[in-house]
Amino acid sequence: MRKSVKSVIRFWLRPFFLALCIAGCGRSSPTVRLQWTVMGTIAAVQCPTRAEAESVKAICQRIFAEQERIFSVWDAGSVVSSVNQAAGGDAAVPVPDHFRTVLECALEMHRRSEGAFNPLLAPVLRLWGFLGSNRKGVPGDDEIAKASALTDCRDIKFDGNGCLLAKKGMALDLGAIAKGYAVDVAFDAVKQAGFEIFLIDLGGNIRVSGNPHSDCDGWVIGVRDPHSPRAVAKTVRLSSGEAVATSADYERFRIIDGKRYGHIIDPRSGRPALGRACSVKADNAMVADGLSTALYILDDEKGEALLESFTAKRLY
């Protein structure tokens, strides 16, 4: 991992606490929770017994490592980095099915959100000092316009099992959706291995299976109020298979000339969105992850229409 443990703690420990997981009907947890750091964030599993939690954790660790090799923008050898390096060239880069699934969902999100969700914002994010860039100062309008010209999703070409970005300088960043997808892949693998009752959390992207108690339906998750990180504002019930994700800006931001800029970009302006933090419940973690990022940008009316189209629900 490229980031130091210190920076992981600085940037990611707080979002992890966005979601406190309480197994059962609001009572203290009888489940065992194990957590570790991965992908620059904190992952956790919860199961009825320690032995189960250890096994589920091992499966998740294997899956998350595989997914990181595909989607990490910090790993120069990842599939995403290879596609980005080949941008503007002649040859499409062969990509695995996982990559295609996530990019296709990202493009669907892009369409349904009228462009608010955009997987090609890496050049704009770098201008604002994100994605490992050490760029300082507020970018000028001309720089923003130049970077924004590299974010047209029609310039993503598929060729058989290959992917090509048509213009040099274009770059994918699937960070708004890939963690959710990693949770879904791990969820399927854990089920396949025969486990019924478990919770998987990757940086606040949470999906649950089964009922931890016989006397209630599903899991009760205590979600931190994204507007006030110190308060647990609401508990939500997740039925077996459901997922929740949260997007907020207070955990990852830059201070430039004394002003705070968050890490979610409004593609219409090429500037950090002055958005509204939100939590979204959906049928899988990839959709919840993508929707929470898109909803951060969209106004209420457009946000509701987008949620409806995915039969998802806003919790904040």
Ligand code: AMP
């Ligand atoms: P999340 O924490 O899931 O809301 O994802 C935020 C991350 O998504 C940011 O750190 C960027 O890497 C990326 N991102 C920023 N703005 C957008 C956007 N408008 N559409 C898609 N991805 C974005």
Ligand code: MG
């Ligand atoms: Mg997201």
